[in-house]
Amino acid sequence: MIYLLFYRILLLLLLPLLLIFLLIRSKSNKAYRQRLAERLGFFPKPYQQGGIVVHAASVGEVIALKSFIEKLLLNYPDLAITITSFTPTGSAQITKLFGDRVQHGYLPLDILPCTALFLHRLQPKMMIFMETELWPNLIAQCAQQNIKLLLINGRLSKKSLTSYQKIGPLIKPCLNHFDKILTQSQENLSHFLQLGAQASRCVNSGNLKFDISVNAQVMAKKVELAKLLFTDERQEQRSIWLVASTHDGDETIVLTAFKTLLSQYPRLLLVLVPRHPERFAQVAKLCLEQGLSLAKRSENTVINNEQVWLLDSLGELMAAFALSDIVTMGGSFNAVGGHNPLEPALFNKPVIVGPNMSNFNEIMQQLRQADAIVQLTADEPSHQLAKEVSVLLQQPERQKSLGENALKVVLANQGASEKTLAQVQALLASNGAKS
Numbered sequence: 001m002i003y004l005l006f007y008r009i010l011l012l013l014l015l016p017l018l019l020i021f022l023l024i025r026s027k028s029n030k031a032y033r034q035r036l037a038e039r040l041g042f043f044p045k046p047y048q049q050g051g052i053v054v055h056a057a058s059v060g061e062v063i064a065l066k067s068f069i070e071k072l073l074l075n076y077p078d079l080a081i082t083i084t085s086f087t088p089t090g091s092a093q094i095t096k097l098f099g100d101r102v103q104h105g106y107l108p109l110d111i112l113p114c115t116a117l118f119l120h121r122l123q124p125k126m127m128i129f130m131e132t133e134l135w136p137n138l139i140a141q142c143a144q145q146n147i148k149l150l151l152i153n154g155r156l157s158k159k160s161l162t163s164y165q166k167i168g169p170l171i172k173p174c175l176n177h178f179d180k181i182l183t184q185s186q187e188n189l190s191h192f193l194q195l196g197a198q199a200s201r202c203v204n205s206g207n208l209k210f211d212i213s214v215n216a217q218v219m220a221k222k223v224e225l226a227k228l229l230f231t232d233e234r235q236e237q238r239s240i241w242l243v244a245s246t247h248d249g250d251e252t253i254v255l256t257a258f259k260t261l262l263s264q265y266p267r268l269l270l271v272l273v274p275r276h277p278e279r280f281a282q283v284a285k286l287c288l289e290q291g292l293s294l295a296k297r298s299e300n301t302v303i304n305n306e307q308v309w310l311l312d313s314l315g316e317l318m319a320a321f322a323l324s325d326i327v328t329m330g331g332s333f334n335a336v337g338g339h340n341p342l343e344p345a346l347f348n349k350p351v352i353v354g355p356n357m358s359n360f361n362e363i364m365q366q367l368r369q370a371d372a373i374v375q376l377t378a379d380e381p382s383h384q385l386a387k388e389v390s391v392l393l394q395q396p397e398r399q400k401s402l403g404e405n406a407l408k409v410v411l412a413n414q415g416a417s418e419k420t421l422a423q424v425q426a427l428l429a430s431n432g433a434k435s
Contacts, residue, residue: 003170008137011111018109029278031088038106041117047103049123051080052424054130055107058090060340061130063318064153066097067211067417073101075421082122089277089314096217096315110135119145125431126424131155131184134164136174143177148427151175152420153208154183156191157337157358164195172196180423184208184416185362205423206416207363212346214318221319228302229269229309229323239325241389242271244317245339246330251283253333253354255290257386262307265393269303271320273311275330275339280312321347325399326392328352331359333381341373345406350374350399352388354381366413372405 011018019036026033038044052072056062062085072081083098084107085091094104108114115138126148129135132155142149156164164171175181175197182205183189189204230237241261243254251272258270270292274283280298287294287308295306297313311320321327321344332338332354341351341360345367355378357364367373374392376384392399 007170008112015111039109041108041114043105043121048080052126053082053124054128055084055133058087059093062090062093064209068420071417071421092314110137115141134174136170139174139177148431149178151178151181154181154188156188161191179427205419208416209340209342210410210413211417218318221316222322225319238267238269240269241326242320242324243328244273245275247275247336249334250330251286253382256382260386271309273317284310326350332357342410345410348403348407350392350402366409370405370409372409
């Protein structure tokens, strides 16, 4: 309890600095200085009370939750379903996927007055957190108010385990406030137990990220993008290499590899999709500095002979996967730990990743066992990347087999959403809520 008290006092003292950080962040992305009241707990009106709140920090988590949220909406039509996020891109994705079928606002800073106001406004029956989103203050307040607590798609890497163990007296009580902790895999379950979670609270329910599907909205967006890419059937169709969710440093590796490839494949089109919107201008500048011709999605121009297409837009990555020939996932060439390779796999696409996919250890193990992915080593990443893309461009059958194998892995592992819904139903039933 003393550690939680210290944590609360520390964050309260840091509140001015946290707000200054958001304002500094807003220099590159103005959305961070908008809706600041929500960061302080003022959930936007109008709102309904007494429902289920699900927290999805950013875009990837929102997409992974789609199937589960749809099941909540279907099974609890009389309860308000609220989805919170912490980033502007996550917020935009929630609006895009669910519109006014859900309530939406930012989750407040984990500071006592802010979280108290948030809970007072919404008075939820249940709070659902995802993966490693542990908010000690908010979680403790929910427990004090007998709000059911569920951690879903629980993920705890060895690195995160080591970090959390350093603040074990704060985190262990936080974990054991949860009524249930549903983990992505047995390995993750083991890590939660090592951190101090009680075994009776922990269940391996599988990974929600497998429960993805293609909807009409994605297919409509695919048609829209295709009109910019394939304008003249008489022209030779260009091969498309898409590099998704890039971070600082990724683009340098990719552009070096791309310039090598151009000598052999001059018609190859590189589609770059930075992870964070505030980096769009920086990435565009980098491409031009490398002497490459560039088109931007935001300009809505038809692609002719440009070498790079910068997808400086939101909510179009899934459709872009559908139009690509080869996909590389960013964040896998540095300490980020990679991004979800299952999304391009859903479209039968061959996927190449860098050496660090630590965020997806179990998924990567299954993909490797099924010969469904190409992973590079840490040595000379640009050279390796150019080599592997070249191999796939020369071997259409290899492209096809990698994509088909990856899709089989996705389909074979679906079902976590149903198991997660069953836990929600059991907890709400124990609390007297009815569907």
